[in-house]
Amino acid sequence: QVQLVESGGGLVQPGGSLRLSCAASGRILHINDMGWYRQDPGKERELVASITSAGVTTYADAAKGRFTISRDSAINTVYLQMTSLLPGDTAVYYCNAHVVYSSNLVPYTNDFWGQGTQVTVSS
Numbered sequence: 001q002v003q004l005v006e007s008g009g010g011l012v013q014p015g016g017s018l019r020l021s022c023a024a025s026g027r028i029l030h031i032n033d034m035g036w037y038r039q040d041p042g043k044e045r046e047l048v049a050s051i052t053s054a055g056v057t058t059y060a061d062a063a064k065g066r067f068t069i070s071r072d073s074a075i076n077t078v079y080l081q082m083t084s085l086l087p088g089d090t091a092v093y094y095c096n097a098h099v100v101y102s103s104n105l106v107p108y109t110n111d112f113w114g115q116g117t118q119v120t121v122s123s
Contacts, residue, residue, distance in 0.1 A: 002026035009117030017083045022095030024076040032098040034078040038091035085121045092116040
């Protein structure tokens, strides 16, 4: 079907930057919204930022002014540029995509998730 593979997480000091990438592959016909979510242990997964196929972006209040979401539709990839990172940004970050794909020549629509990438902000 469809796979999402994230990369770019890691350990960074407060005030530092990271860039996350998420590449979608499979029998993709079209990708509508793509987004980044994050989850702390014991907490619900929360939206960080999303972007439509037309390039319209939405940000959580905590991400506004510090994070930038973008996408390259030609290669089915979404990015999250994170700057001025804070310890409170520490979480597992997940990529999400609303995908129209084909299976046995029949189109389907579904949400897909990546496996998650750990972001740790600590001195």
